[in-house]
Amino acid sequence: MRKKLGLSQKHLDTDKELIDSLMETLQDTGADYTNSMRCLSTLPFPGTPEYDVKLEETKQFLLSQCCSLDDLKKIYKPRMDPRELMMIMMLMQSNPSLLANLGKGQSVLVQEMERSEKIKEIQKLTEDTKRQGDEQKWMKWLDKYSERLSLEMEGVENMEELGQQRVELMNANNPKYILRNYIAQNAIEAAENGDFSEVRRVLSLLESPYSEHIKLDDVKVTTEEQTNAATAQAASVLPSTSRSHAGLAYDSKAPDWSLDLVVT
Numbered sequence: 001m002r003k004k005l006g007l008s009q010k011h012l013d014t015d016k017e018l019i020d021s022l023m024e025t026l027q028d029t030g031a032d033y034t035n036s037m038r039c040l041s042t043l044p045f046p047g048t049p050e051y052d053v054k055l056e057e058t059k060q061f062l063l064s065q066c067c068s069l070d071d072l073k074k075i076y077k078p079r080m081d082p083r084e085l086m087m088i089m090m091l092m093q094s095n096p097s098l099l100a101n102l103g104k105g106q107s108v109l110v111q112e113m114e115r116s117e118k119i120k121e122i123q124k125l126t127e128d129t130k131r132q133g134d135e136q137k138w139m140k141w142l143d144k145y146s147e148r149l150s151l152e153m154e155g156v157e158n159m160e161e162l163g164q165q166r167v168e169l170m171n172a173n174n175p176k177y178i179l180r181n182y183i184a185q186n187a188i189e190a191a192e193n194g195d196f197s198e199v200r201r202v203l204s205l206l207e208s209p210y211s212e213h214i215k216l217d218d219v220k221v222t223t224e225e226q227t228n229a230a231t232a233q234a235a236s237v238l239p240s241t242s243r244s245h246a247g248l249a250y251d252s253k254a255p256d257w258s259l260d261l262v263v264t
Contacts, residue, residue, distance in 0.1 A: 006166040030067030041170035
């Protein structure tokens with residue numbers, strides 16, 4: 001995890017707290033993990049001329065990766081009927097040993113109870129209060145991260161070289177592209193209509209998930225596939241940008257509709 005954060009000069013006991021607080025911030029804000037981790041390499045060492053500008057840019061990007069209030073409600077939507085959960089909780093109060101007898105169902109029930117409590121907290125939020133809370137949480141963590149980066153600089157003479165090494169280390173450990181459910185869905189939908197060009201592009205991306213320089217236009221597509229691609233796109237009910245052949249579509253935050261996708 002230190003490599004993901006570009007911490008190569010020192011191994012400190014306090015790094016665990018920094019990492020734990022990052023995971024907590026990602027979860028609380030519902031930020032996209034892959035894009036959030038990748039963007040941290042754009043934040044330079046504190047004290048460099050571009051640090052303040054880059055810090056603000058990093059914060060704004062992280063906020064853009066946070067889920068909306070509606071998305072958060074979908075994420076923590078109860079999977080169990082509230083009346084059923086309430087009945088089980090009442091039984092547990094009268095028979096505390098019941099929880100231990102549930103076996104694997106114990107963890108499921110505990111998770112459902114946590115989701116129930118979380119959704120109560122979410123119901124009290126507005127988009128504005130969530131945005132404000134997200135900004136406060138990210139700034140608090142970025143301050144901690146900046147302090148830790150300052151320790152990396154101690155005793156280093158060539159800061160430019162260290163900065164470059166840090167970016168390379170982070171980008172080699174934080175993928176730019178992953179197989180997201182909506183990307184797979186788009187490729188499957190196109191393939192079912194006889195267009196395998198999207199599958200070829202996705203495979204090309206996944207062969208070099210850490211690269212910043214993938215040229216999807218170089219992926220060979222047959223004339224028949226080009227025709228089928230145009231036909232499939234015309235018939236598709238999905239947003240056209242979600243099937244864009246440009247790299248940005250593949251490394252962007254997952255669209256809202258992808259939260260409803262279910263693997264069967």
